Amino acid sequence: xxxxxxxxxxxxxxxxxxxxxxxxxxxxxxxxxxxxxxxxxxxxxxxxxxxxxxxxxxxxxxxxxxxxxxxxxxxxxxxxxxxxxxxxxxxxxxxxxxxxxxxxxxxxxxxxxxxxxxxxxxxxxxxxxxxxxxxxxxxxxxxxxxxxxxxxxxxxxxxxxxxxxxxxxxxxxxxxxxxxxxxxxxxxxxxxxxxxxxxxxxxxxxxxxxxxxxxxxxxxxxxxxxxxxxxxxxxxxxxxxxxxxxxxxxxxxxxx
Numbered sequence: 001x002x003x004x005x006x007x008x009x010x011x012x013x014x015x016x017x018x019x020x021x022x023x024x025x026x027x028x029x030x031x032x033x034x035x036x037x038x039x040x041x042x043x044x045x046x047x048x049x050x051x052x053x054x055x056x057x058x059x060x061x062x063x064x065x066x067x068x069x070x071x072x073x074x075x076x077x078x079x080x081x082x083x084x085x086x087x088x089x090x091x092x093x094x095x096x097x098x099x100x101x102x103x104x105x106x107x108x109x110x111x112x113x114x115x116x117x118x119x120x121x122x123x124x125x126x127x128x129x130x131x132x133x134x135x136x137x138x139x140x141x142x143x144x145x146x147x148x149x150x151x152x153x154x155x156x157x158x159x160x161x162x163x164x165x166x167x168x169x170x171x172x173x174x175x176x177x178x179x180x181x182x183x184x185x186x187x188x189x190x191x192x193x194x195x196x197x198x199x200x201x202x203x204x205x206x207x208x209x210x211x212x213x214x215x216x217x218x219x220x221x222x223x224x225x226x227x228x229x230x231x232x233x234x235x236x237x238x239x240x241x242x243x244x245x246x247x248x249x250x251x252x253x254x255x256x
Contacts, residue, residue: 021176022163022183023196031205032185033154040071065095070143074154078127082128083139088113091145109145117141134162153184169195193240217241
């Protein structure tokens with residue numbers, strides 16, 4: 001995959017585990033969002049193939065892909081005054097055409113999405129009156145209403161405070177528990193380890209490690225990704241890796 005003529009990702013092989021949460025981590029500019037955009041066919045690869053249910057994603061009709069895959073980008077926008085309910089109704093567009101208009105099935109899907117994202121009481125509120133966490137849950141609810149088995153999220157907790165981050169991550173876990181396959185770009189390694197079942201670590205457009213967070217996250221990998229040294233211990237509740245004694249590593253192998 002490339003931006004213009006500049007390759008960003010080369011020689012990459014990735015499969016998302018069904019019904020699990022996959023977190024894509026790595027330093028800024030390593031290709032995380034480009035990978036997600038390639039998986040959602042926003043970017044087209046120059047070589048190789050992106051397969052969705054065994055079929056090359058670019059060979060399938062857009063409406064068919066939209067019934068199987070929902071993508072929530074990092075930056076979202078909506079018309080001023082749009083309500084949560086109006087936004088979520090947009091998630092039903094892939095299921096409609098000139099022969100099939102709004103139905104009881106659509107209405108049921110919207111109500112289920114409102115409940116799943118815990119935004120039922122916010123349905124008539126304008127998006128621009130909500131907190132950051134509430135808005136993000138509303139956007140995720142729109143993706144839920146799309147009723148796709150696969151959900152791609154580009155930095156779903158970007159710019160949120162700690163409380164709202166936990167709110168969104170717990171929603172993501174609930175969706176996976178209900179059977180969705182989810183891939184998300186995450187900047188915070190500790191959160192990625194805590195909330196993901198599968199972790200993909202990238203650097204310079206390549207995957208350098210992937211697997212269960214507790215297995216693949218090591219001091220050596222963290223140094224490779226972020227040029228820091230640290231020690232690790234398991235979270236006493238979840239078992240996820242926790243970083244401590246974090247310090248910058250210099251190019252000569254010394255720490256400061």
